[in-house]
Amino acid sequence: MDLIANLSLGFGVAFTPINLMYAFIGCLLGTLIGVLPGIGPLATIAMLLPATYALPPVSALIMLAGIYYGAQYGGSTTAILVNLPGESSSVVTVIDGYQMARQGRAGPALAAAGLGSFFAGCVGTLVLAAFAVPLTEVAFKFGPAEYFSLMVLGLVGAVVLASGSLLKAVGMILLGLLLGLVGTDVNSGVARFSFDIPELTDGIGFIVIAMGVFGYGEIISNLGKHESEREVFTADVKGLLPNKEDFKRMVPAVLRGTTLGSVLGILPGGGAVMAAFAAYTIEKKTKLQSGEVPFGKGNIRGVAAPEAANNAASQTSFIPLLTLGIPPNAVMALMVGAMTIHNIQPGPQVMTSNPELFWGLIASMWIGNAMLIVLNLPLIGIWIKLLSVPYRWLFPAIVLFCAIGVYSTNNNTFDIWMVAIFGVIGYLFIKLGAEPAPLLLGFILGPMMEENLRRALLLSRGDWSVFVTRGLSASLLAVAVLLLVVVLLPSIKKKREEAFVED
Amino acid sequence: MNIKSQKDFFSGLMFMAVGIAFAWGATTYKVGDGARMGPGYFPLMLGILLAILGGVITFKAMVVATEDGEKIGSWAWKPLFFIIAANLVFGLMLGGLPSIHFPAFGLIVAIYALTFIAALAGEEFKFKEVLVLATVLAIMSYAAFILLLKLQFPVWPAFITG
Numbered sequence: 001m002d003l004i005a006n007l008s009l010g011f012g013v014a015f016t017p018i019n020l021m022y023a024f025i026g027c028l029l030g031t032l033i034g035v036l037p038g039i040g041p042l043a044t045i046a047m048l049l050p051a052t053y054a055l056p057p058v059s060a061l062i063m064l065a066g067i068y069y070g071a072q073y074g075g076s077t078t079a080i081l082v083n084l085p086g087e088s089s090s091v092v093t094v095i096d097g098y099q100m101a102r103q104g105r106a107g108p109a110l111a112a113a114g115l116g117s118f119f120a121g122c123v124g125t126l127v128l129a130a131f132a133v134p135l136t137e138v139a140f141k142f143g144p145a146e147y148f149s150l151m152v153l154g155l156v157g158a159v160v161l162a163s164g165s166l167l168k169a170v171g172m173i174l175l176g177l178l179l180g181l182v183g184t185d186v187n188s189g190v191a192r193f194s195f196d197i198p199e200l201t202d203g204i205g206f207i208v209i210a211m212g213v214f215g216y217g218e219i220i221s222n223l224g225k226h227e228s229e230r231e232v233f234t235a236d237v238k239g240l241l242p243n244k245e246d247f248k249r250m251v252p253a254v255l256r257g258t259t260l261g262s263v264l265g266i267l268p269g270g271g272a273v274m275a276a277f278a279a280y281t282i283e284k285k286t287k288l289q290s291g292e293v294p295f296g297k298g299n300i301r302g303v304a305a306p307e308a309a310n311n312a313a314s315q316t317s318f319i320p321l322l323t324l325g326i327p328p329n330a331v332m333a334l335m336v337g338a339m340t341i342h343n344i345q346p347g348p349q350v351m352t353s354n355p356e357l358f359w360g361l362i363a364s365m366w367i368g369n370a371m372l373i374v375l376n377l378p379l380i381g382i383w384i385k386l387l388s389v390p391y392r393w394l395f396p397a398i399v400l401f402c403a404i405g406v407y408s409t410n411n412n413t414f415d416i417w418m419v420a421i422f423g424v425i426g427y428l429f430i431k432l433g434a435e436p437a438p439l440l441l442g443f444i445l446g447p448m449m450e451e452n453l454r455r456a457l458l459l460s461r462g463d464w465s466v467f468v469t470r471g472l473s474a475s476l477l478a479v480a481v482l483l484l485v486v487v488l489l490p491s492i493k494k495k496r497e498e499a500f501v502e503d
Numbered sequence: 504m505n506i507k508s509q510k511d512f513f514s515g516l517m518f519m520a521v522g523i524a525f526a527w528g529a530t531t532y533k534v535g536d537g538a539r540m541g542p543g544y545f546p547l548m549l550g551i552l553l554a555i556l557g558g559v560i561t562f563k564a565m566v567v568a569t570e571d572g573e574k575i576g577s578w579a580w581k582p583l584f585f586i587i588a589a590n591l592v593f594g595l596m597l598g599g600l601p602s603i604h605f606p607a608f609g610l611i612v613a614i615y616a617l618t619f620i621a622a623l624a625g626e627e628f629k630f631k632e633v634l635v636l637a638t639v640l641a642i643m644s645y646a647a648f649i650l651l652l653k654l655q656f657p658v659w660p661a662f663i664t665g
Contacts (some may be wrong), residue, residue, distance in 0.1 A: 054653060165511065169558050171518040174553040178525045178546060185532075185542040192542055193528055220586050223624055249595025393636055396621040399586060400614060400640055403593045408654050416594030420587045427583055431575050432517065433510040450545040462538030 004210035010359030016271035018092035026066020026465035034074020046210035062364035096302030107243040124315025139348035144455035149476040162404035175441035180446020217426020279309035305372030508573040511564035518557030526550025585624035593617040
């Protein structure tokens with residue numbers, strides 16, 4: 001019963017009044033920023049990171065977990081109420097969620113999303129706790145060749161799930177990998193691509209990139225649209241809780257979504273989006289009961305299932321991060337950055353060297369989920385009010401928080417100049433239709449990939465076949481190739497394009 | 504030859520340019536070989552890959568037809584300018600710029616400057632409204648970042664605090 005012992009250790013750490021308070025503050029802030037239209041979870045987390053700097057590592061991680069869940073929930077709220085998916089995984093929530101909101105059933109839609117997510121989060125936490133230990137043992141069998149192949153798999157996954165053109169997504173990843181190499185090379189001590197600027201020898205800060213590209217880029221592009229295109233929906237919300245009928249339909253949908261999400265989330269490469277899409281497709285395939293609203297017209301199952309799936313998946317996507325130290329998607333990449341700031345190098349060693357932190361974090365994820373229910377269901381009214389705040393008041397505030405956040409990471413104005421550059425680059429990406437999320441993932445993985453490639457080739461004396469002669473590495477690469485082939489198959493390619501048409 | 508997809512055409516050009524720049528930069532470092540990779544090896548490889556990929560994307564953009572030509576559309580110059588300017592002025596006011604002997608004005612002045620310049624990016628600009636917004640933001644930021652989180656910021660102008 002290691003599992004129970006471990007979890008109770010975790011809850012012991014997380015259930016102190018002070019940590020509960022941090023979880024609460026994190027959820028509150030995360031939701032608060034996350035519901036603002038046009039700000040996805042990525043920008044939210046980047047913006048709120050500085051708020052955790054002053055805290056001890058465990059509390060900081062707990063608060064971050066709270067921010068993460070809050071931001072995600074906030075994203076679903078905007079998806080349902082404003083028809084604006086804050087991130088790709090809530091793209092499908094928009095379809096039925098917004099229709100429900102238009103019919104005055106925003107309350108049940110939000111409650112379905114919240115309750116579904118909570119249930120999925122609980123299951124996801126258990127899966128995470130159960131799989132973490134055996135997977136960590138696998139992790140110790142990983143040599144540099146395996147790590148490299150796994151990262152290739154993760155990046156291929158990110159490409160497959162990017163919403164636009166496949167080629168452009170590959171380009172963004174390569175660009176990210178290259179940007180990640182700026183700074184001092186750990187092996188030779190050579191400062192690469194730093195143009196003799198001392199601040200650049202430490203590399204480009206990932207917060208600078210995240211805020212510039214996701215924060216400023218989005219704001220500029222939002223302001224470029226006319227008022228009418230970002231019309232905020234402010235119909236009355238009548239009745240909060242789903243009725244009996246709703247519950248009857250929700251429950252099986254949530255169960256299916258959770259199962260699917262837990263499985264798909266473990267795969268590197270951003271399982272949350274895939275899970276949400278798959279869950280919605282499955283719901284659509286099942287037969288409509290009599291008197292049920294068709295999909296696309298405000299069916300509650302169309303909200304509950306994908307929300308449950310994406311929450312379960314975002315929970316289980318912590319598995320590759322915590323056991324192998326490899327972030328499976330851009331949000332997790334941001335979490336790696338956050339952990340590094342607190343002097344924690346995610347990976348298999350965390351569990352053995354720092355069990356309180358590891359299990360505390362897992363417990364705090366559950367607390368974060370629970371906190372969301374406590375916080376959000378009663379406060380839905382307030383979040384809706386927040387949505388009616390005019391954009392002309394919001395965006396100067398967002399610009400300010402970005403600027404302050406960037407400055408506070410190093411207390412150096414150099415980062416402010418850098419974020420301006422990346423703001424322009426981010427806007428350019430949006431105009432060119434190049435999705436920036438894969439770039440951030442590549443950016444975090446760049447140095448790791450180089451290091452593992454170097455070690456693998458050093459051990460094999462420059463023989464590239466090492467990646468296919470070692471069984472584990474070969475099978476990881478095979479999965480990556482398989483994924484690519486599957487996506488490039490004409491029939492699936494068409495389906496994929498249909499699925500992303502909502503973007 | 505016409506461009507079938509404007510977005511892809513220019514993305515391809517961008518990837519090519521960046522790829523070539525990185526690859527060229529990488530050759531100024533020691534490249535080495537597989538068994539003994541120098542600091543230039545990995546960036547050179549990635550740079551070449553990116554340049555090739557950019558070429559493919561550009562080529563495809565000229566050959567494969569799209570429905571609407573995937574135009575880039577008009578640039579939002581006004582928001583672009585004012586948002587970036589607001590950010591730059593904020594940095595200038597907050598930390599000063601010793602190289603041109605520009606003194607630091609501290610957080611509060613910087614917040615007012617940022618809010619006013621950023622607000623110019625919007626469709627309407629009401630002086631009174633922006634003034635209220637800036638004041639609210641200044642008070643909130645002071646409470647949250649200075650009092651609560653105790654972040655180290657220069658708060659007031661350097662010539663007042665000494």
